[in-house]
């Protein structure tokens with residue numbers, strides 16, 4: 001990829017897509033389609049076809065598709081599944097039809113089986129049933145992985161999938177009901193502080209373990225994958241460290257100076273017990289994160305205070 005190559009980031013206005021645009025800019029790429037121009041409705045096949053015809057991108061990041069936390073996925077599974085199926089299939093097929101040189105497809109760690117061995121390696125995909133709380137969204141994302149493989153197998157296209165750890169950071173959703181755990185807990189803690197409540201509610205047992213990646217590191221890792229990854233199996237984008245939800249809640253409580261306590265609502269689902277990605281391949285290729293999880297959480301908490309309070 002040359003510094004002036006034409007690059008399309010599908011989903012450039014969402015949390016992950018915008019981090020890829022920022023990373024591309026940091027790395028000196030100057031010709032980013034999708035930045036500042038109106039993206040077509042990616043669920044509309046004809047609109048996507050016309051967009052590729054008009055803009056002729058050479059490199060594509062497919063970061064589009066609706067995402068949500070464990071609550072949102074259980075509330076509206078058809079919405080998440082259909083949106084992702086439509087957007088990924090339109091982007092991947094039109095990237096092929098218009099001769100895109102390389103495509104990076106953003107999958108999700110919930111594509112791994114519920115009972116997967118840990119840390120999770122790409123060869124464990126499709127070796128067991130999915131976690132029920134996210135199985136519809138995960139099925140759509142698995143389809144995207146397989147579609148890239150199919151285009152690679154049938155046409156020799158350089159279409160590669162990456163599987164990010166759970167992203168967090170400035171710009172995330174801080175919705176207490178529909179966001180992912182870090183955004184939701186930051187919101188709950190600050191709401192409790194404002195209303196002088198002495199506790200927050202954390203869903204589930206607090207025992208699940210998750211592997212988090214700071215959003216700017218994720219954007220950077222996506223650009224790194226575009227520049228360096230040529231493998232046919234998905235590449236995990238992970239630092240390879242996990243933390244329990246209980247420890248995470250305590251870190252966030254300490255960061256905010258909240259004096260109350262965390263109550264665990266056992267009527268809410270835990271989801272997968274552990275999601276830890278094996279990050280060794282990314283590390284072997286030479287990628288390193290720029291920030292520790294603790295510093296990333298601190299930055300995220302400060303950003304929330306400045307932008308949402």
Ligand code: GDP
Pocket residue numbers: 068069070071110134166176178179180181182184185201202203204208210245268269270271272275
């Ligand atoms: P997941 O990796 O798809 O399960 O993503 P989430 O970020 O939605 O949830 C991660 C874990 O945090 C799950 O075990 C949730 O039960 C737990 N959790 C605890 N409190 C919350 C909360 O307020 N919101 C969300 N989304 N998850 C929470």
